[in-house]
Amino acid sequence: MSVSQAIAAGDVALLPSRRDEDWRWTDLRGLIRAMPPVSPASERRFEAGAFGDGDVLMVNGVVRGDVEALIVPAGERRTVRLRVIADTSHTAHGADLSVSVGEAGELTLLESYEGLGEGYLTETRLNLSVDAGGRLERIVLAADAADAVAVSTATVVLAKGARFEQTTLTTGARRQRLETRIAHPGEGATVRMDAGYLLDGQRHADLTTAVAHEGVGGETSQLTKGIVRDQARGVFQGRIVVEKGADKTDARMGHHALILSEKAEIDAKPELLIYADDVSCAHGNTIGALDEDALFYARQRGIPDAQARAMLAEAFVGEVVDRIANDEARDVARQWVATHLGAV
Amino acid sequence: MVAVKQTVEHVESLEAYKHGFITDIDQEFAPKGLNADIVRFISAKKDEPEWMLQWRLEAFERWLAMEEPTWAKVNFPRIDYQDAYYYAAPKAKDGPMSLDEVDPELLATYAKLGIPLKEQEVLAGVQGAPKYAVDAVFDSVSVVTTFKKELAAVGVIFCSMSEAIREHPELVKKYLGSVVPTSDNYFACLNSAVFSDGSFVYVPPGVRCPMELSTYFRINAAESGQFERTLIIVDKGAYVSYLEGCTAPMRDENQLHAAVVELVALEDAEIKYSTVQNWYPGDPKTGKGGIYNFVTKRADCRGDRSKVSWTQVETGSAVTWKYPSCVLRGNDSSGEFYSIAVTNGFQQADTGTKMIHLGANTKSRIISKGISAGKSSNTYRGLVSAHPKAKGARNFTQCDSLLIGKDCAAHTVPYVEARNGQSVFEHEATTTRLSDDQLFYVMQRGLNQEEAVALLVNGFVKDVLQQLPMEFAVEAQKLVAISLEGSVG
Numbered sequence: 144m145s146v147s148q149a150i151a152a153g154d155v156a157l158l159p160s161r162r163d164e165d166w167r168w169t170d171l172r173g174l175i176r177a178m179p180p181v182s183p184a185s186e187r188r189f190e191a192g193a194f195g196d197g198d199v200l201m202v203n204g205v206v207r208g209d210v211e212a213l214i215v216p217a218g219e220r221r222t223v224r225l226r227v228i229a230d231t232s233h234t235a236h237g238a239d240l241s242v243s244v245g246e247a248g249e250l251t252l253l254e255s256y257e258g259l260g261e262g263y264l265t266e267t268r269l270n271l272s273v274d275a276g277g278r279l280e281r282i283v284l285a286a287d288a289a290d291a292v293a294v295s296t297a298t299v300v301l302a303k304g305a306r307f308e309q310t311t312l313t314t315g316a317r318r319q320r321l322e323t324r325i326a327h328p329g330e331g332a333t334v335r336m337d338a339g340y341l342l343d344g345q346r347h348a349d350l351t352t353a354v355a356h357e358g359v360g361g362e363t364s365q366l367t368k369g370i371v372r373d374q375a376r377g378v379f380q381g382r383i384v385v386e387k388g389a390d391k392t393d394a395r396m397g398h399h400a401l402i403l404s405e406k407a408e409i410d411a412k413p414e415l416l417i418y419a420d421d422v423s424c425a426h427g428n429t430i431g432a433l434d435e436d437a438l439f440y441a442r443q444r445g446i447p448d449a450q451a452r453a454m455l456a457e458a459f460v461g462e463v464v465d466r467i468a469n470d471e472a473r474d475v476a477r478q479w480v481a482t483h484l485g486a487v
Numbered sequence: 488m489v490a491v492k493q494t495v496e497h498v499e500s501l502e503a504y505k506h507g508f509i510t511d512i513d514q515e516f517a518p519k520g521l522n523a524d525i526v527r528f529i530s531a532k533k534d535e536p537e538w539m540l541q542w543r544l545e546a547f548e549r550w551l552a553m554e555e556p557t558w559a560k561v562n563f564p565r566i567d568y569q570d571a572y573y574y575a576a577p578k579a580k581d582g583p584m585s586l587d588e589v590d591p592e593l594l595a596t597y598a599k600l601g602i603p604l605k606e607q608e609v610l611a612g613v614q615g616a617p618k619y620a621v622d623a624v625f626d627s628v629s630v631v632t633t634f635k636k637e638l639a640a641v642g643v644i645f646c647s648m649s650e651a652i653r654e655h656p657e658l659v660k661k662y663l664g665s666v667v668p669t670s671d672n673y674f675a676c677l678n679s680a681v682f683s684d685g686s687f688v689y690v691p692p693g694v695r696c697p698m699e700l701s702t703y704f705r706i707n708a709a710e711s712g713q714f715e716r717t718l719i720i721v722d723k724g725a726y727v728s729y730l731e732g733c734t735a736p737m738r739d740e741n742q743l744h745a746a747v748v749e750l751v752a753l754e755d756a757e758i759k760y761s762t763v764q765n766w767y768p769g770d771p772k773t774g775k776g777g778i779y780n781f782v783t784k785r786a787d788c789r790g791d792r793s794k795v796s797w798t799q800v801e802t803g804s805a806v807t808w809k810y811p812s813c814v815l816r817g818n819d820s821s822g823e824f825y826s827i828a829v830t831n832g833f834q835q836a837d838t839g840t841k842m843i844h845l846g847a848n849t850k851s852r853i854i855s856k857g858i859s860a861g862k863s864s865n866t867y868r869g870l871v872s873a874h875p876k877a878k879g880a881r882n883f884t885q886c887d888s889l890l891i892g893k894d895c896a897a898h899t900v901p902y903v904e905a906r907n908g909q910s911v912f913e914h915e916a917t918t919t920r921l922s923d924d925q926l927f928y929v930m931q932r933g934l935n936q937e938e939a940v941a942l943l944v945n946g947f948v949k950d951v952l953q954q955l956p957m958e959f960a961v962e963a964q965k966l967v968a969i970s971l972e973g974s975v976g
Contacts, residue, residue, distance in 0.1 A: 164558070387893075387894075400905075402905060402907070402908040402910075403908060404908050405875070405907060405908050405909075406875065406907075406908075407908060408904070408905065408906045409903070409904075409905045410902075410903065410904045410905075411901075411902075411903040411904075412900070412901065412902050412903070413899075413901060413914070413916075414898070414899065414900045414901075415888075415897075415898060415899040415916060415918055416896075416898045416900075417888070417890065417896060417897045417898065417918050418896045419890075419893070420890035420891070420892060420893055420895065420920040421920055422890075422918065422919070422920070423918075423919055424917070424918040424919075425915070425916060425917040425918070426899070426914075426915070426916050427913075427914065427915045427916075428901070428903055428912070428913070428914040428915075429911075429912065429913045429914070430903060430905045430910070430911070430912040431910070431911040431912070432908055432909060432911070
């Protein structure tokens with residue numbers, strides 16, 4: 144069951160539903176009654192996106208130019224702007240792309256999801272691999288249309304001593320799922336995987352992650368923060384698996400969310416599945432409203448209520464942005480958060 | 488390596504599961520298998536009114552249409568529901584029994600298990616020791632309930648479920664199945680069809696039950712299952728503390744225990760429910776035998792300001808699959824769940840709780856300590872949810888897992904669903920192994936390895952042990968230590 148299969152077969156029955164445990168809070172089968180037609184090709188030129196003009200464009204499920212895969216040769220350093228654009232309305236498309244980083248290579252992948260149409264259905268699948276000693280930092284800014292259904296699935300394989308860093312920031316969609324699956328088969332691979340979601344209206348965002356530690360001495364540090372208001376719904380599903388023999392694993396996962404209205408909703412499932420004993424794993428999950436004491440303090444200092452709320456919200460999500468390693472990307476992300484917080 | 492050898496010998500010499508004996512007693516059985524006639528047979532044996540039989544038959548019909556769930560992180564061969572006895576009882580003459588009429592073999596069994604069935608024995612204990620009343624359930628029937636008269640004097644009803652159906656049908660009709668509906672889940676539905684006995688408690692308004700109530704469940708017969716049903720109703724402003732214990736003989740076959748426990752707390756009522764579960768866990772070396780403990784336990788905090796506290800010490804059973812839950816319906820009601828789950832050998836446990844916040848300002852607290860050793864697997868699975876109307880809901884959850892050995896597994900699977908902007912939920916979980924430094928330090932002080940492990944583990948679970956009634960806390964502490972014997976070295 145996957146969105147791609149459903150699009151390929153034109154069969155709604157293949158869409159994931161609440162009955163699939165991993166999709167219990169993101170029901171697509173119940174939402175989509177009939178499969179939309181396949182998206183048409185688009186030759187349009189686009190204005191600059193969040194990260195400027197793109198190096199690689201995927202428009203309506205088609206990769207422009209002769210790009211078959213993004214490959215960073217061993218020892219080299221690259222920055223690639225990848226724009227995934229839905230320039231269509233009420234149609235469906237899927238796209239795949241492979242990204243590989245050679246030994247001791249480095250890639251900064253600046254990825255933006257841009258919904259220019261309405262009511263589209265899409266799945267983007269990325270296969271990423273990082274060879275020994277390589278490094279990949281992926282910054283994702285997702286701005287889908289409010290009534291779109293968008294799924295993005297990234298599968299990551301890390302070799303010995305590889306480092307993977309990811310920050311995903313999103314404003315959601317009618318249903319949106321940003322899924323990352325990481326396997327650490329190599330010794331000493333390290334992962335930082337963060338996300339922030341800012342949702343209003345009837346938007347929904349589902350941040351699903353699965354990290355499998357298979358090699359010795361792997362590290363995972365994960366922080367997800369979200370703010371929801373109106374009737375929005377934020378979903379976080381994080382799974383860390385430590386396989387037998389993956390000793391000396393250090394894994395930490397945190398998910399913290401603020402609900403700023405009466406009817407918004409947060410659903411969370413932070414899982415730890417541990418099959419090795421010499422490990423140190425922890426997760427924390429908190430859900431609540433803005434701290435009344437902090438608001439009181441700010442007001443007492445003469446800061447108007449609305450501004451105080453905005454400050455607290457920005458500081459709350461700011462923690463995720465601060466962890467971005469690439470300076471340029473961090474500035475863009477900070478600006479992006481400020482713009483979208485204005486709406487929230 | 489002499490020390491290691493000594494430890495191994497010491498462990499081998501221990502009687503790991505001391506409740507594993509079989510009582511040789513004349514028993515009568517229902518024919519093997521499960522069909523509507525067996526349901527009728529059980530109902531007839533219990534001399535039940537027609538409405539009860541209909542209730543059971545309806546449940547049986549529904550059960551036939553249900554599928555056995557498979558979502559838990561446990562593995563076991565498919566259960567053949569036709570290859571078991573659904574009713575087994577010590578042969579007895581008709582009518583209610585006084586203690587003098589109870590088979591001496593049975594009394595000896597309970598004496599051996601350390602359960603006081605004679606009221607004078609309880610009284611003859613240490614001076615000033617608190618009294619506690621016992622309902623003893625042996626396979627499918629309750630054999631004796633103590634202190635009934637003393638309890639009746641303050642209006643507390645404490646009797647077996649069969650007796651309650653006969654003597655207090657209005658209460659049973661009103662509350663049975665009101666917390667765990669017949670078709671709630673596969674095993675609860677099976678229980679509704681074939682439940683045999685269990686305890687019934689009613690505490691009238693404003694009464695603080697003068698003593699601890701307890702039920703002791705014993706499976707004895709081979710190839711049988713135990714399906715007890717417990718119903719506790721605590722009326723406005725009343726309080727009761729209830730304990731349950733359970734053991735079974737060592738057998739090579741797996742036996743099913745599918746109980747249903749329903750608690751109802753009305754306004755300002757409080758229920759404290761403690762369990763020390765020590766069913767036979769199966770052979771620690773081969774994993775053969777042991778009880779499948781698939782239990783549905785749920786409390787309904789129906790009244791405002793009501794409170795239910797679950798405390799469980801799970802050391803036994805081959806496979807445990809249970810989630811004692813609280814439905815926090817009344818405003819300002821609160822639920823607590825304190826759990827220690829120890830798995831060793833080939834045991835598997837998938838246990839936790841559900842805290843369903845429906846009323847305003849409801850509070851819940853979950854403290855779960857899981858310890859896995861040997862080749863076992865231990866999962867905490869829990870749900871905390873707040874309904875849109877549950878303004879001001881508050882939950883704190885802490886789940887810690889401790890791993891002892893290379894071949895065991897520990898999992899934490901919490902679900903959190905917040906559906907309003909005024910609730911505060913906090914959850915934290917850690918998984919670590921027993922610290923080498925701590926072990927080294929304690930052993931340096933002269934404790935052997937087993938004692939050192941027991942000491943550290945007791946420190947790990949202390950927050951939960953403190954919630955148990957005193958007599959149980961001591962027993963539970965020993966039980967945790969015994970369950971872990973042989974896990975290190």
